[in-house]
Amino acid sequence: MIHTGIRRIPWSILCCILILMGCGLAGIARGDELVGQGNYFQKQCIWILISLTALCGTILFPYRNLRGISYPLFLGTLLFLIAVFFIPAVNGSRRWIPLGFFKFQPSELAKITYILALAHYLMYRKNYRRIPGLIVPFILTCVPVFLILREPDLGTSLLFFPILFAMLFSAGARPRHLVTIVILGICTLPLLWLQMNPEQKSRIVALFTQQDGGELPKGDGYHLYQSKQMLALGGVWGSEIAGMPVDDPAAYHLPAGRTDFIFCLVGERFGMMGCLFTVLVFAALYIRGLQIATATREPFGRLVAVGIVTLLASQTIINTGMTVGLMPITGMTLPLMSYGGTSMLSTCLALGLLINICMHPGYEMNAEPFRF
Template sequence: MNALLWIRRLPWSIVLAAGLLMLAGLSGIARGDALSGGSSFLSRQVVWILLSIPVMLVATIVPYRRLRWFSYPLFAVSLVLLVLVYFLPARNGAHRWIPLGVAWFQPSELAKLTFMMALAHYLMHRKHTFRLTGLLIPFVMTLVPVGLILREPDLGTSLVFFPVLFSMLFAAGARPQHLLLVIVLGVAMLPVLWLGMSAEQKSRVVTLMVQADGGTAPKGDGYHLHQSKQVLALGGAWGSERTGMPVDDPMAWHLPAGRTDFVFCLIGERWGLPGTLGLLFLFLLLFGRGLLVAAATREPFGRLMVVGIVALLASQCIINTGMTVGLMPITGMTLPLVSYGGSSLLATSAMLGLLLNVALRPGYEITSEPFRFDVGQG
């Protein structure tokens, strides 16, 4: 494919939205640096962004169909890494990271990417997905990484696998009545999930149920949620960048994990309602354009992979923004492209690169068997 055709086919709205989201993240991280008065995370995030650019380019240029044959081995490697973290020293009370000298690698980020690739490979032209028994292997493929990640413990990351599974099964042609039955069974399994959760995870769910607005900041897990909503409210409708800081007490602005899990609050505090609405609009643009890429793609592996990518990023966005405003329990979920962190940013950049890759090759492969996107028929 020549360069001119690439330029014409490339969905520039996705590139623009991703770039603006990264800039918004830098704005929030800079605000966190200013409020904390501590070490600068801004310069480190700039380095991660610079490293993410070649990752996205490579994921865009290499024909994605070749990755199909490596999807199962890569998924197996990611599962091995998820087991490896249990044999390494804990960090902040959790076994989620592998030390790599100057940086920390989070295998669960790799697992999300390889899981989507492996599941897309498996679901290609699988006629038995129209039968209830045909859903068994996809669910086993999901439950293995979910179980390993939940024990780290990392409730937020483990939860995003299920929307991805559901979306990809729906796109692959699973019958709606079968998916509805799966949802019912999933709800019935919630007590089992509760029993498997750590004491800290249970405490965060209880905190969500008994949260109170205003007053003295509570201790324990409720403190994060209280400060998150308070910092967001202190920015007002137009943000402190325009109206200034309404209070002088530094503890009022104290926000643990502000640059990572609660960067949405820092952006809202700095830029107000226009900042938060603008951020959500960019995400909607990214997700909507991604779905258009999926709809225009005839090749099944690429189409399913794009559906999984959009479902994953949308789930992360919903969980992160929901927990910062008290609508969902705090799970430690980062905001894609916006939160500070190398593993998350590099993994998301690779996913967006694959999305662009598929967009550049919508008719890359015309197969003898049609792709069943007409759900519930046949």
């Protein structure tokens, strides 16, 4: 039985995970070298070991056992999201719960428990093939979105909607209904603009103006300008191969370089080819994840796999898009690469579930095939 389980391990996913972790460590080490302070590299190594241990534990626990406790897990996460409002704000936001030697970010865990709860709800129901049947899934989505928006964390809250639409589509919801809802959502964007704080509005304005960083205050176009500056400094092959000296330390100053802009540090160190390699590894990871989802016969596992792949792929697209100036800066981490304990741990838990689904094939067949 152990031999059979080992054969079912998707080694390609594990290889992609380790490669991306290595690329992230290289970028963090480059950040420590340029800034000359902090021991982020050592801390990230510790978090990687903890996260890989959690991933192994998730693999051993049959994912179908989570189906019965998905709602309590989701409710518990919502209570954590409410608890952050009773903690003093840090830099104007309430996103973390201090737990001794580290800070826990409930919104990271909420993304996983939300996928489990939504998959449980959508397993056998067919009422979401009509517009009224979509009300409950949207309520299930809007509750964590509202709480996370109040932190405030616009970037993380927006991740829930691609997950919702992908899982509804995979479960058999009618595409025309989903397209109608998307169009209605686009029509409400002016209302979302009115609810944004000045910092969020300035980031969107900076995306369309793309002005020189010297003419803008920090926090607006400065981050975007420095991000593209770092990528340009890397050239084609990067400073690691070219051996370029750091002549102007100010040119390498990038706020949140080890977290939200880790892709830029990798680009500066390994150049355009390093960025391309990283993107290809991400693509291989998500394509393999979709293969697992399509091959899974059990509906709960298939929906969870679709949700996990959509979550991580959306996060990757948004993060890399904002670093090159194609999307507004949202403060979103890059999976498996950005510095951060909760982010790394939650990503490994999600990927552990994906591997678990591949290793424990289901035996429940759908009552009928998908209809579109």
